[in-house]
Amino acid sequence: MNPVNYLYLAALLFTIGATGVLIRKNAIVLFMCVELMLNACNLAFVAFSRMHGNLDGQIIAFFTMVVAAAEVVVGLAIIVSLFRTRHSASVDDASLMKL
């Protein structure tokens, strides 16, 4: 098997995550989809690391995880406060950005 397949898998997972972001309304699920996209990127980074024969790719993946953690913390806090005020976790309810 060619290790390039890992990249194909990463691309597939990324696309699924992106589509999920577009079709789901629940903010929590939306966030999960974002996590899925990030994980797909990480897989690609790890595969690249193997391809180039150095550890830089893994370091980047490591940083991605840290940033993802920070993002999740803030994002979920936003969802909680949004739920408190609107009693709903649906992103479509927060549609005030129009005339």
Next chain:
Amino acid sequence: MENLIALLIAAPLFGAVVLLCGGRRLDKTGHWIGTLLAAVSFGIGVVLFADMLGRSADERTLTQNLYTWIPVEGFQADMAFQLDQLSMTFVLLISGVGTLIHVYSIGYMEHDERRRRFFGYLNLFVAAMLLLVLADNYLLLYFGWEGVGLASYLLIGFWQHKPSAATAAKKAFLVNRVGDMGLSIAIMLMFTTFGTFAFTPVFGAVGETSEGMLTAIGLMLLLAACGKSAQVPLQSWLGDAMEGPTPVSALIHAATMVTAGVYLIVRSAAVFNAAPDAQLVVTVVGAVTLLFGAIVGCAKDDIKKALAGSTMSQIGYMILAAGLGPIGYVFAIMHLVTHGFFKAGLFLGAGSVMHGMNDEVDMRKYGALRTYMPVTFVTFGLGYLAIIGFPGLSGFFSKDMIIEAAFAKGGTEGWILGGVTLLGAGITAFYMTRVMLLTFFGEKRWQPDADGHEPHPHESPKSMTIPMVILAFGSVFAGAFFEIGERFLKWLEPVTGYSHGNPPVSAMTVTAATMVMLLVGVGIAWAMYGRRPVPVVAPRGSLLTRAARRDLYQDDFNHVVLVRGGEHLTRSLVYVDHSLVDGVVNGTAASVGGLSGRLRKLQNGYARSYAVSMFGGTAILIAATLLMRAV
């Protein structure tokens, strides 16, 4: 010495600032401050004059470069002054007569609660006029020119509570704008032609310039002069300007404002000398105005308006003389100076009469005032003798010189112009005699005013009579002083140049003819107004009289041609604007609006919807990248 030049302007300007910004606390002292600063300016002028006399004719021009006003590459305008014999003459006239009028106003405006402001405006007027005559380039001259326009607007409309005064001020301002446009176009033409607008380089470069361009510049300068000096066709504001307080009329007619046009033409002598066509137009304008003003002056019953007509006519003389070229420049200025004396005296006298007659201006309601106002009568009378050219008085010399110069133009032109000036002299004698007879002689024709107060004519206070006496003195002796030994000619010749021309008849003949015209004019006036009693209500009069009473239909002409025409033009422009311009604009706006309305639907507020757009955009970007790599 040259450092004093800026002070000439600075003194009255400082006065204007202090008086206009000083507020009520200066109400008690404001008129003294204003008068003092005008006098300071005159004093500096005298010092400079003495200094100038002490030098030889070649070294008399002083210049002072204060600072660079507009420092732009290729467009250099300096705040620079030039004081030569011509400017000096004007400085002394403006500040001298101006100071006398200030003194006169102390008495005349005594009961006006806005006297401080009036003196502020007067100072501003003097400062602007001094800036105009002292500038060493056309742009700075334009600055002073506009300053004069502003000050005249403020002063003519000083009694702004009277709608007629406010309208007259507006009229003067607007008519002046037309002339100012001429000046600005002339300056632009100069800049494109010569690359500069300072006097010396412009006059130096005249030789290398095409005559057509010089004619254009000259005509534009003439338009400017017509506006300021009330020459046909921009004469209509002068009569209405009588709505201002009488000292203002005196200032406008004698020392400032109307003389600016003459100054401009004489100053630009180099341009006009090289453009004979423009000169011809100048003389024609002068000749037409001369007769126009004289005819209007004959018919007016309002003493100030009669005098205004006479001013128009006298300025016509000057413009005509200035149009004659080197033959006439000196005499134009000489007549301007003597006219400054006697016209200021006449206006101040008229103001004095009105002061004693409850502000009545209709001469038909005067009569027999000579015993009630002896000082006014004598000073006014001397001014009258001067203006009609009584032998020995100043008007005699200066006007006679202009008539001689007009004949000296030579050829048919010379005969026509000479004839016109002679005729003008006769009419002048007629209408001035009429004013004199109606006002001071005959029987009392006084009427109670609207409130029923019977007028009690009385002599005016000292502050008013003393300036009148001084001016009368000038009216009597100035001409003789200038003429004996040709002093004035020698004084001005280095600046303006002089040539004798080729007079077809001897000077004595011309003088004799003038005398004849003078006697005829006085005689007719005497026959009409001296021998028989004057009706209080003006008779209907002949067609010409009626026309002259209406200023020869100048306002009707303006109304029909300019106002109506303007209205039609505006209406059609409005139509074009509504249908075409607005149509295009509104159409564009409507289509953009419609498009936006459709695009707005995309902004549904759903974050996911925006995310789709983003995602699709990313996909397109990647596709483009791949495509470019593949290509």
Next chain:
Amino acid sequence: MSAIAATATSSGEAVQFWILGTVAVIGALATILMKKAVHSALSLAGTMIILAVFYLANGAYFLGVVQVIVYTGAIMMLFLFVVMLVGVTAADSLKETIKGQRWLALLCGLGFGILLFAGIGHAGLGHFNGLGRINSAGHVEGLAQLIFTKYVFAFEITGALLITAAVGAMVLTHRERTERAATQRELAERRVREGVQLPPLPAPGVYARHNAVDVPGLLPDGTPSELTVSGTLRSRGQIRDVSGEALDDLKALEQRSAERLGREEASK
């Protein structure tokens, strides 16, 4: 781990990839298609664990372990925690409300995926160096050396980012009390003044048959009273209706007795 160095992998890794890869894709699809958030979270956790295995297979041992501990352990727990806060059972309607959104999303996703695949295929990534030589000096030591030398600034900055995020989360979820908390006495006085509900709220459940908190108590006339159920359950719509149960039981009893009687009649 010699296979890691090669261009082609061992057949063992191939088998592992194809099986676990399929499961990971199924997990990902389940994440975006499950109605309930908690199911989505569990599917995602599964996918993440499989990704951890793939990390290990690619020689990223440290990352694989961190993936399990931090991602699957901590972050997914955070997700579940929030799901619990918001409501475990609240199902998400999958019905699309924005016109054309789903089709556009699918179109974009499909196009994007095809483009990505085309890009990867186009890139010509044939040769794999493998990590054998790097990992030979110690895998974690190698990572540490990079983190603390080449990437030390990025490391510090991400540290600052984490602290900022923690503070941010606190600020966002913290509610400032603007007035003094009412004492018990004040609460009692207010209740008397309002006069809506003086005694304590009635208990849920019908003691005869039910004592669950999601079953409303019955009023004397037999109708259920929603007042008896906790406000949280009420707002989630999780009240269980048992009013018909007694009748159903009776009907069932009659049926059974009828059957029995019928049989007895038949046996006669």
